Amino acid sequence: MASDEPLVRFSGVQKSYDGEQLVVRSLDLDIHRGEFLSLLGPSGSGKTTTLMMLAGFESPTSGDILLDGRQITGTPPHKRNFGMVFQNYALFPHLTVEQNVAYPLTVRKVPRAEQQERVRKALDMVRLAGMGERLPARLSGGQQQRVALARALVFNPQLVLMDEPLGALDKQLREHMQIELKELHRQLGVTFVYVTHDQGEALTMSDRVAVFNEGVIQQLASVEDLYESPANRFVAGFVGDNTVLSGTLQGTGDGTAIQMPGGYLLPGVNVNGATLGSRVQACVRPERIVLHPYAAYPRGSAIPAAVTRSIYYGDHLRLMCDLGHGQEHATVKVALTHSDASAYPQPGQNVLLEFPPESTRIYAM
Numbered sequence: 001m002a003s004d005e006p007l008v009r010f011s012g013v014q015k016s017y018d019g020e021q022l023v024v025r026s027l028d029l030d031i032h033r034g035e036f037l038s039l040l041g042p043s044g045s046g047k048t049t050t051l052m053m054l055a056g057f058e059s060p061t062s063g064d065i066l067l068d069g070r071q072i073t074g075t076p077p078h079k080r081n082f083g084m085v086f087q088n089y090a091l092f093p094h095l096t097v098e099q100n101v102a103y104p105l106t107v108r109k110v111p112r113a114e115q116q117e118r119v120r121k122a123l124d125m126v127r128l129a130g131m132g133e134r135l136p137a138r139l140s141g142g143q144q145q146r147v148a149l150a151r152a153l154v155f156n157p158q159l160v161l162m163d164e165p166l167g168a169l170d171k172q173l174r175e176h177m178q179i180e181l182k183e184l185h186r187q188l189g190v191t192f193v194y195v196t197h198d199q200g201e202a203l204t205m206s207d208r209v210a211v212f213n214e215g216v217i218q219q220l221a222s223v224e225d226l227y228e229s230p231a232n233r234f235v236a237g238f239v240g241d242n243t244v245l246s247g248t249l250q251g252t253g254d255g256t257a258i259q260m261p262g263g264y265l266l267p268g269v270n271v272n273g274a275t276l277g278s279r280v281q282a283c284v285r286p287e288r289i290v291l292h293p294y295a296a297y298p299r300g301s302a303i304p305a306a307v308t309r310s311i312y313y314g315d316h317l318r319l320m321c322d323l324g325h326g327q328e329h330a331t332v333k334v335a336l337t338h339s340d341a342s343a344y345p346q347p348g349q350n351v352l353l354e355f356p357p358e359s360t361r362i363y364a365m
C-alpha cells in the first residue's frame with residue numbers, strides 16, 4: 001500500500017443508537033499517516049461516537065471503515081491494535097506503574113526481558129523514570145495521565161486514539177501536557193486522533209481539525225485555514241473569537257458588502273453563496289479590526305462607534321464598542337495589543353472602527 005494512501009478511511013458512515021436519529025450522518029473522512037487529527041465540536045455532536053466506531057466499541061449502522069485499505073468494521077477492539085487514552089485514565093489501581101505500562105505487552109505475550117526494556121523506554125518518554133514501583137493512587141492527575149499515555153504507546157501502535165484525555169486536569173497542567181503530547185507526537189511520528197470540545201486545545205496541538213456539529217463534519221482543515229477561512233457561520237462562531245455584524249448582502253464580486261442598519265456599507269467576502277438582499281452575518285476576528293480616532297470619519301470600510309467598556313486581559317486589551325444603531329449585535333469586540341494600547345480610548349469616547357474587507361467574512365444565515 002502506497003504511503004500516500006490514508007491510514008484510515010471512513011466512507012459513508014452513519015450511526016444511530018435508537019434506529020431513528022442519526023448521531024453521525026454520512027461521514028467521509030480520511031486520516032493520514034503520522035498526522036495529529038482532532039475531532040472538535042460541541043457536546044453531543046458525534047465526536048466520541050466517531051472515535052468509538054474507529055476503536056471498535058461501536059459499529060456503524062451503515063458505511064465502511066477501512067484501515068490500510070481493509071475493512072475493519074467486523075474486527076473487535078483488541079485486534080485493532082490501537083493505543084487508547086480516555087479522560088478517566090482507567091489505570092489498574094492494584095498494579096504498579098510499571099505493571100500498568102507492561103500490561104499490553106503481557107497480553108501480547110512479549111518476552112519478559114523485552115517487556116522490561118520497553119516499559120523503561122516508555123516511562124522515560126513520558127518523564128516518569130524512577131516512578132515505576134509506585135501505585136497509581138500515589139501519583140498526581142498529570143502523572144497518572146502520563147502512565148496512561150505510556151501504556152497506550154508501549155506496544156508501538158500505528159494509531160493512538162484519545163478522548164478528552166486532559167479534561168480532568170487543571171488549566172496549567174493541561175496546557176503543559178498539550179505541549180508534551182505535541183512533542184511526543186513529533187518524536188514518534190505515530191498517527192494521533194484526538195477528541196476535544198476545547199477549540200484552544202485543538203488549535204494548539206493539531207495538524208488538521210475536523211469540526212463536528214450535529215453529526216456532520218462542517219469543515220476539515222489545517223488550524224490556520226480553520227481560523228483564517230471558516231467555511232460557514234457555525235465554524236466561524238465555534239473556532240476563535242468573533243465580532244458579529246448583522247445586515248443584508250449587497251453587490252457582487254469586488255463590490256460585495258454587508259449593508260448594516262444606519263446605512264453603513266462594509267465591503268467583505270461572500271463566503272458561502274449568500275444571495276443578494278438576503279439576511280447575512282459578517283464575522284471579523286477582533287484583532288483584525290483597526291481603531292482610528294473619531295475625527296477620521298468618514299472613511300471607507302469603517303463605522304463610528306462608542307466605547308462602552310475596556311477589559312484588561314494581561315497580554316491584550318479588549319474594547320466593547322456600541323455601534324449605536326440599535327441592531328441586535330450592536331456591541332463589537334476589538335482586541336488591541338499593548339503597543340496599540342498606550343493611547344487606548346476610554347469608555348464614553350467615540351472611535352472609528354475599520355473592518356478590513358479581506359477579514360470581513362460574510363455568511364448566509
Ligand SMILES: Nc1ncnc2c1ncn2[C@@H]1O[C@H](COP(=O)(O)OP(=O)(O)OP(=O)(O)O)[C@@H](O)[C@H]1O
Binds near residue numbers: 043044048049050
Ligand atoms: N451509548 C449511547 N446510547 C445512546 N445514545 C448515545 C450513546 N452514546 C452517545 N449517544 C448520543 O449520541 C449523540 C452523540 O454523542 P457523542 O458522545 O458522540 O457526542 P460528543 O460530540 O462526543 O459529545 P461529548 O463531548 O458530550 O462526549 C448524543 O446525542 C448522545 O446523547
